[in-house]
Amino acid sequence: MSAARKPGLAGPVLAAVGPVWRAARGAVRRRRVQTVVLGIVVFCSTVTIVVALGLLESVSAPFERVFAAQRGAHVVAAYDAGKVSAAQLAGGARAAGVKAVAGPFAQAAVTIPDSFEHLPPGPLSVTGRAAPGGPVDRVDLWTGRWPARPGEIVLSRPPNSHFSFLLGVTFTVREGSTFTVVGLAGSVSRSGESWVTPEQAAALRPGILQMLYRLDGAATDAEVRRGTAAITAGLPAGALLGTQSYLTVKRDANRMASTYLPFLTGFGVLGLVVAVLIVANVVSGAVVAGFRHIGVLKALGFTPNQVVAVYLTMVLVPAMAGGALGTLAGGLAARPLLDDVGAGTFSVAVSPWVYAATLAGMPAVVMLAALVPALRARRVTAAVAISAAGASRSGRGRRVQRLLSGARLPRAVSLGLGLPFARPGRTALTLAAVVLGAATVTLATGLSTTMTAYGQAAQRVGYVHTIVQTGQARQRETPPRHDDAVIEALLRALPGAVHVTADAWIDLHLTGYPEPIMGRFLRGDSATLGETLVEGRWLSGPGEVVAPSAFLGKHGLAVGDRVSLSLGRGRAEATVVGVTMDGSADLIQADWQTLTALAPTQKATQYEVRLAPGTSVESYNAAVRAADPGLYPVAKSRTDETTVAVIGFASVLTLLLGTVSALGVLNTVVLDTRERRRDIGMLKSIGMTPRQVTVMMVTSMAALGVAGGLLGVPIGVAAHRLVVPAMADAAGVTLPAFMVDVWHLPMLTLLALAGVVIAVLGAYVPARSAARLTIATVLHNE
Numbered sequence: 001m002s003a004a005r006k007p008g009l010a011g012p013v014l015a016a017v018g019p020v021w022r023a024a025r026g027a028v029r030r031r032r033v034q035t036v037v038l039g040i041v042v043f044c045s046t047v048t049i050v051v052a053l054g055l056l057e058s059v060s061a062p063f064e065r066v067f068a069a070q071r072g073a074h075v076v077a078a079y080d081a082g083k084v085s086a087a088q089l090a091g092g093a094r095a096a097g098v099k100a101v102a103g104p105f106a107q108a109a110v111t112i113p114d115s116f117e118h119l120p121p122g123p124l125s126v127t128g129r130a131a132p133g134g135p136v137d138r139v140d141l142w143t144g145r146w147p148a149r150p151g152e153i154v155l156s157r158p159p160n161s162h163f164s165f166l167l168g169v170t171f172t173v174r175e176g177s178t179f180t181v182v183g184l185a186g187s188v189s190r191s192g193e194s195w196v197t198p199e200q201a202a203a204l205r206p207g208i209l210q211m212l213y214r215l216d217g218a219a220t221d222a223e224v225r226r227g228t229a230a231i232t233a234g235l236p237a238g239a240l241l242g243t244q245s246y247l248t249v250k251r252d253a254n255r256m257a258s259t260y261l262p263f264l265t266g267f268g269v270l271g272l273v274v275a276v277l278i279v280a281n282v283v284s285g286a287v288v289a290g291f292r293h294i295g296v297l298k299a300l301g302f303t304p305n306q307v308v309a310v311y312l313t314m315v316l317v318p319a320m321a322g323g324a325l326g327t328l329a330g331g332l333a334a335r336p337l338l339d340d341v342g343a344g345t346f347s348v349a350v351s352p353w354v355y356a357a358t359l360a361g362m363p364a365v366v367m368l369a370a371l372v373p374a375l376r377a378r379r380v381t382a383a384v385a386i387s388a389a390g391a392s393r394s395g396r397g398r399r400v401q402r403l404l405s406g407a408r409l410p411r412a413v414s415l416g417l418g419l420p421f422a423r424p425g426r427t428a429l430t431l432a433a434v435v436l437g438a439a440t441v442t443l444a445t446g447l448s449t450t451m452t453a454y455g456q457a458a459q460r461v462g463y464v465h466t467i468v469q470t471g472q473a474r475q476r477e478t479p480p481r482h483d484d485a486v487i488e489a490l491l492r493a494l495p496g497a498v499h500v501t502a503d504a505w506i507d508l509h510l511t512g513y514p515e516p517i518m519g520r521f522l523r524g525d526s527a528t529l530g531e532t533l534v535e536g537r538w539l540s541g542p543g544e545v546v547a548p549s550a551f552l553g554k555h556g557l558a559v560g561d562r563v564s565l566s567l568g569r570g571r572a573e574a575t576v577v578g579v580t581m582d583g584s585a586d587l588i589q590a591d592w593q594t595l596t597a598l599a600p601t602q603k604a605t606q607y608e609v610r611l612a613p614g615t616s617v618e619s620y621n622a623a624v625r626a627a628d629p630g631l632y633p634v635a636k637s638r639t640d641e642t643t644v645a646v647i648g649f650a651s652v653l654t655l656l657l658g659t660v661s662a663l664g665v666l667n668t669v670v671l672d673t674r675e676r677r678r679d680i681g682m683l684k685s686i687g688m689t690p691r692q693v694t695v696m697m698v699t700s701m702a703a704l705g706v707a708g709g710l711l712g713v714p715i716g717v718a719a720h721r722l723v724v725p726a727m728a729d730a731a732g733v734t735l736p737a738f739m740v741d742v743w744h745l746p747m748l749t750l751l752a753l754a755g756v757v758i759a760v761l762g763a764y765v766p767a768r769s770a771a772r773l774t775i776a777t778v779l780h781n782e
Contacts, residue, residue, distance in 0.1 A: 020306050023297060024313035033670050033766075035318045037663045038366070041278050042322030043329070044656040045271035046362050050330025051649075052268035053357065054350035056261060063250050066188050071100070073137045073189040073212035075228055076244040076514060078107065081209045084239040089211055092231040102136035103211040105129050107192070108204035109509065110173040111568045118169050119155075122507030123568055125514055126153070127192040127210060128201025136212040137189045143167065144183030150200040154183040156193050174568070177204065190249050192514050208241065210514065221247055241564075242513050248554050251732075252585055255550075258730035262723045263447060263646065267440070267653040272365070274436045274657060278664040279315060279369040281429040294377050304378040311374040312367055319366035327358045333652075412692035415683075416699030419672060427704065430668040434708030435715065437661025438755040442716020443723065444654035445751060448647045449742040450724050454735065455643030457581060463530025464636045465617050468607040471630040480630030484603040487631065488524065491607055494623045496615030499525035502604035504595055510555065511564035511571070515586070517551075519565070521602075523592035528610055531589075534734040535559055536578035542593035546578035550585040550732025563588075567598040583642075583733045608636075646727075658758055665701050665762025673697065673770040680773055690771035697767035698760055705759030709752040716751070717743060 028035050066072075079089060086104050093101040106128040114121040132139035132146050132154075142159040144167050157163040163184055172178045177200075185195070191212060215227040224245045232240050251258070297307055331350050409417075420427040456462075468491060471478045480487060484502070491500045502523040507516045522529075527538055531546070536559045539546060545563065552558060557576055565572045565588075572594055580589070595602055611620055621633035673680070680693060688696075721740070728735045 019302065020309045020313060023302070023310045024317070027310065027314045028317055031314070034667055035314075037667045038279060038315055039318035039322040040663055041275050041660050042319050042362055042366060043326040044660045045275035046323050046326025046358055047330040047333060047656060048264070048268040048271040048653055049362070050327055050350065050354060050358050051334045052261070052264040053354045054330070054334040056265070063188075063253055067246065067250075070138045070140060070188045071136055071214065072187075072246055073102070073191060074215045074218040074224060074246050075213040075231070076137075076189055076191050077211045077213065077228070077231070078241045078243070078511075078513065079104070079209045079211065079235075079239050080241055081106070081207055083236050084209065086209070088235060088239075089209065091234060093211070093213075095227075095230040095233070097216045097227045097230055098213055099216050100135040100214040101211065102134045104209040105211075106198065106201040106206035107208040107210045107514070108201055108206040109566065109568055110175050110177065110204065112171065113174050116171045118166060119171060120507065123509060123516060123566075124173070125193040125509065125516065126201060126204060127195050127514070128198040128206070129192075129195045130198055132185060132195075136214050137187055137191050139185045139187050139191075139195070141183055141185040144181075147182060147195065147197045147200070150197060150203065151178060151180060152182045152196065152200075153179040154185050154195045155181055156186060156195075157184045158186055175204070188249075189246060190244070190515050193516065218246065221245065241511050242555075244513055244515075252554060255583075255585070255731060259642070259727050260646070260649070262726035262730065263443075263650060264653075266443065266719055266723050267650075267657065270436050270440050270443075271653075271657050271660065274433050274660050274664070275362075276365060276369045277429050277433045277436075278660065278667065279319075279366050280373060281426060281433070281664060281667060298381070308371075308374045308378045311377055312370055315366055315370045316363055319363045323359055323362035326362070327355055330358070331355065410692075410695070412688070412695040413699050416696040417703050419676075419696070419700035420704060423672070426668060426671065430664055430701075431704050431708055431711075433661045433664035434704055434755045434759055435712040437658050437758045438709045438712025438751070439715035439719060440654050440657045440661075440712075441754040441758075442713050442751045443719045444650045445747070446717065446720035446742055447650050447723065449747075450720075450735070450739050451643045451646045453739045453742070454581075454733075455640035456638075457530075457532045457739075458583075458640045458643070459636065459638055460530035461638050463528065463610060464608045465611045465615075466609050466621055466624075466633050466635050468609060468624055468631050468633045470603075470605065471632060478630045481628050482630075487628070488604070488607060490627055491609055491624065494620060494627065496611045496620050497609055498612050499528040499610040501525050501529055501608045502592070503606045503608060504592075504602055504604050505606070506567065506595065506599070506602065508565055508567040508598065511566050513555070517586045517588060518584070519567075519595070520587065520589045521592050521595035522589060523604065525610075526591075529608060532581040532736060534579050534581055534736055536576075538578055539589070539591050540577075542591050542597070543572075543574050544577045545574045545588045545590045545594070546580055547576060547588045548580050548582040548584050548732070549734040550583055551587060552576065552579060553732050554585045565590075565594070565598060570598040572597040579734065581733060581736065583731050585732055609633075661758045662762035665704075665759050666766055669697055669701060669763045669766040669770075672700070673766055677773065680770055684773070693771040693773075694764075694767045697770055698763045701759040701763035702756055705756035706752075707755070708759065709755030712755055713748055713751050717748075 089104050092098075108126050108128075110124050110126055112119045112121050112124055129139075132141045139154075140159070141154065143164060144154065147154055155166060157166070166181045166184060168181065170178060170180045179196070189212065191210065213227070213231060215224065217223045218227065224247060228243050294307060297310065298304075302310070334350050420430075468487075470480050470487070482490060488500055488502050491497055504519075504521040504523075506519045506521065508519045510517055522539070531538070533546070534549065536546070547557075555563075557563065559576050559579060561576050563574055563576065565574060574590060574594055609620070611617065617635045621635065624631050624633045684690075684693065720742075724735070724740055
């Protein structure tokens with residue numbers, strides 16, 4: 001005889017869940033429109049949230065993980081080898097707050113010749129280091145081996161198989177030394193461009209000693225500055241050539257993601273709030289419209305908690321479906337933005353916690369939004385629910401309709417204007433969704449206007465029409481027949497040319513910094529290039545440079561500061577005289593005479609030409625090619641990639657959130673139509689035409705659209721004034737005032753109509769459905 005089974009909870013739980021599920025499933029089938037609306041709303045909101053969270057996580061976590069694994073240097077310091085000894089540097093290593101030290105490493109500069117096709121020509125910083133490991137900055141040797149003897153070199157390259165062809169390549173620098181590439185590596189601290197043995201570095205007559213420090217406290221720029229000051233306190237004057245903070249490297253690595261993050265976060269917050277409003281509206285409408293259903297459920301024996309469970313399950317089904325599809329779509333949408341976030345040092349992907357948070361969080365948010373109206377259904381007794389369902393609730397708002405009936409308006413319009421007052425709670429939720437929809441359109445419009453102005457300024461539209469490059473033998477191109485000066489004169493002499501500026505783009509170093517910078521040296525009509533200055537003035541002679549604000553911020557410089565430039569063994573001193581809008585953190589522009597001090601024989605690498613109005617760019621380029629086959633003219637692009645990306649994503653997200661807001665309106669009209677079937681039947685029985693019914697229902701929402709537009713535009717303008725400066729700060733760009741103050745009365749007037757458009761688009765389809773109701777159908781349902 002078998003032992004008696006102990007009673008458990010499985011039976012009662014299943015017995016309770018079964019009826020709840022069947023009732024909720026039936027409600028989902030009956031309310032297909034609301035179910036679809038909920039699913040789409042959650043889908044659209046989830047997409048924006050996944051993208052925003054993915055970027056937010058990518059701004060810090062990947063860099064921090066790699067930095068910790070490689071024990072990155074908080075400070076990379078360069079010292080003048082002629083003014084300080086290794087023993088003196090050891091004293092700074094014992095300063096308070098220093099946790100670990102590596103170095104000194106001898107650092108020299110060599111020059112890659114133009115004739116070598118596997119590496120970019122120009123200066124190459126070479127650091128002598130015995131091994132890739134150590135207490136600070138453990139270099140990631142991702143392929144090959146570390147140099148073991150003179151003549152071997154490891155190049156700094158991102159971990160990408162595309163660069164593997166460099167292994168085994170041999171090259172000779174202008175200074176006479178020959179090197180063979182034996183490995184490829186990367187430093188999260190960006191401490192060097194290449195590494196050789198200490199003996200090899202000593203043979204190259206190094207002028208710099210490099211030290212790498214890890215500090216006890218380095219969370220902020222101020223802490224890094226204090227730590228650096230303590231390290232260098234006892235050193236001779238002028239011994240310190242420069243320092244590089246890891247915070248600067250981190251911000252530079254995450255610059256692209258940080259630029260996108262503010263506006264994506266704004267859209268994500270708007271999407272989440274709109275979703276909550278619409279969910280609350282849908283569920284409260286379902287409760288109000290389903291009083292008879294609630295009464296029947298309770299009459300059949302459903303407990304109050306089971307009734308709440310029915311309504312929560314009813315919204316959970318589309319919320320889970322929309323959240324799952326939105327998470328997948330958001331991950332795909334975020335991929336293009338994350339491709340460049342690692343800046344070649346690390347790879348970035350949307351973390352699993354982002355997917356887990358949205359998959360669990362969005363349904364939870366929907367459930368919380370639905371809980372308050374669902375609790376209303378819990379409190380209603382069966383008798384009250386059934387009697388309330390049969391009672392007419394059309395008396396609300398009649399006072400407003402009586403006032404409107406005296407106005408000289410078509411009757412369908414006056415009735416429509418009075419409808420929102422019958423359900424003030426529902427109207428408030430719908431109005432809030434329209435307000436946020438109009439705010440989204442306003443934000444996107446302002447963002448697009450700002451980015452369009454930025455793109456035109458960045459591409460110097462109207463100032464430079466074509467760029468003429470010289471052929472390079474190393475690229476298997478035909479070298480030009482003429483020399484530098486003759487080419488410039490030739491370009492000026494061709495029909496249509498107004499201004500010609502010769503450019504030389506040269507890799508060089510800011511003395512004391514391990515990473516190279518790009519120098520753009522100008523000759524000719526440089527003042528006509530259309531560069532946007534945000535501070536200071538343009539170049540007026542030798543010994544002057546202008547640089548982007550991102551460059552100055554990265555290196556701790558300001559207008560009036562002196563910088564020391566080095567190219568091989570050439571040195572030049574210059575003063576910062578102006579700040580450009582350009583977002584590059586590694587670019588300076590200087591007069592040609594400054595380049596002459598660094599490299600007297602350097603020639604121009606390209607020529608920028610401004611044409612007279614009406615001159616065909618294609619015709620001028622054809623004349624250039626005919627004059628010298630070694631010249632390669634290319635029409636100046638009018639498209640800025642960052643501008644296209646921001647406007648594209650903003651447009652897509654605006655479309656998503658505008659659709660969500662319109663769906664909220666659609667849901668409201670559907671609920672109003674269901675509640676007023678009897679009223680609509682009566683109106684049609686006394687002669688109201690289907691067109692008038694449509695006008696009445698659309699007018700009821702158009703009135704909310706007008707109010708939503710008037711309220712949403714100021715919110716969108718305020719959001720724009722928060723988002724755009726945040727984007728500019730993240731990118732290291734200083735925008736001129738005309739790119740921020742983009743609002744004008746005609747534009748604001750049109751934007752105020754955005755709420756009307758959203759409301760009308762959302763109301764039209766269910767209004768047409770209401771217009772097609774026949775009197776017989778209404779009476780049959782009654």
